Amino acid sequence: MDVRALAALVRERRPCVVLTGAGVSTESGIPDFRSPSGLWAQFDPLEYGSVEAFRADPEKVWRFYAPRFATLTEAEPNAAHLALARLERAGLVEAVVTQNIDLLHERAGSREVVEVHGSIRTSTCPGCDARYPLAQVLELLGDQGVPRCPACGSVLKPDVVFFGELLPEGAMERATELARRAALLLVVGSALEVYPVAGLPLETVDAGGDLAIVNLGPTAFDSRATVRIDGSAGEVLAALADELLG
Ligand code: APR
Ligand code: ZN
Numbered sequence: 001m002d003v004r005a006l007a008a009l010v011r012e013r014r015p016c017v018v019l020t021g022a023g024v025s026t027e028s029g030i031p032d033f034r035s036p037s038g039l040w041a042q043f044d045p046l047e048y049g050s051v052e053a054f055r056a057d058p059e060k061v062w063r064f065y066a067p068r069f070a071t072l073t074e075a076e077p078n079a080a081h082l083a084l085a086r087l088e089r090a091g092l093v094e095a096v097v098t099q100n101i102d103l104l105h106e107r108a109g110s111r112e113v114v115e116v117h118g119s120i121r122t123s124t125c126p127g128c129d130a131r132y133p134l135a136q137v138l139e140l141l142g143d144q145g146v147p148r149c150p151a152c153g154s155v156l157k158p159d160v161v162f163f164g165e166l167l168p169e170g171a172m173e174r175a176t177e178l179a180r181r182a183a184l185l186l187v188v189g190s191a192l193e194v195y196p197v198a199g200l201p202l203e204t205v206d207a208g209g210d211l212a213i214v215n216l217g218p219t220a221f222d223s224r225a226t227v228r229i230d231g232s233a234g235e236v237l238a239a240l241a242d243e244l245l246g
Helices: 003-012 051-056 058-074 079-089 104-108 134-144 171-181 197-206 233-245
Strands: 016-020 093-098 113-115 118-124 131-133 157-160 184-188 210-214 227-229
Touching: 003 184, 003 210, 003 227, 003 233, 016 079, 016 171, 016 197, 051 058, 058 118, 058 134, 058 157, 079 093, 079 104, 079 233, 093 171, 113 171, 118 134, 131 134, 171 197, 184 197, 197 210, 210 233
Parallel strands: 016 093, 016 184, 093 113, 184 210, 210 227
Antiparallel strands: 118 131, 118 157
16 A cells, blocks of 8 residues: 555645545445445436436435435544544645535544535525524424425425535635645545546646545546555545654
8 A cells, every 4th residue: 555655745745635525434334426335326316316306306305315314414534534634733634625415524623624515514495595404404304204494394405416506606616726726636535527526636737736546446537646545545544644643
């Protein structure tokens, strides 16, 4: 495992920007999307993950989402999240751009987190725009199975980006700015298949920065990586933090 080479790159190019995907949370018990056991291997993303599907039948999408909400709220940050927070405190990581909606980076102690696909922190009512915190949505889910707006009765929508939706205002701009200025972009646990986020590694490389990838299995940008480690996010990032910080 080439952790030494990665540590040298992180030290030389400090502070790096980190881009994470679902692969950084699988060791917390949250399935990813595109590995053989991933969600989209069992469910059709257009039937459950698109905004059209939600608008057409919000109750059906919530029947898919409710068990995921439970998994997301019971999950704990794993060694990968904790290592990234440790590296940020040591000034080696400037920010984490995450595609994940599970709040685990923040719960692990990372401060600069850019959630480009939104999060389960709040849900919004499509009927009257009221916004509700996770705790209240979980209560509504518990009582009714489908969270309805207490004010107007519409079915709430989680504030996560569904296929066919725009990304949260400002998040992608901030992520692009970070990637453009990064001397090193470290990608962890993402197949890099979903745009516009999958375009971030090119922003870094085209601006003269380096790309490093830690991922189980291939990604679409492996050929552009200065360092590429095919390994578990938890194991590699914990070893990286130990190598750099002792
Ligand atoms: N350590 C390292 N890599 C892992 C681990 C692990 N423990 N577990 C899984 N992986 C790898 C998988 O092999 C896969 O290549 O992480 C990658 C996860 O890729 P995806 O499942 O495509 O997840 P992600 O890249 O985050 O998907 C992007 O797609 O469906 C949308 O909105 C959803 O944010 C998501 C976006
Ligand atoms: Zn409402």
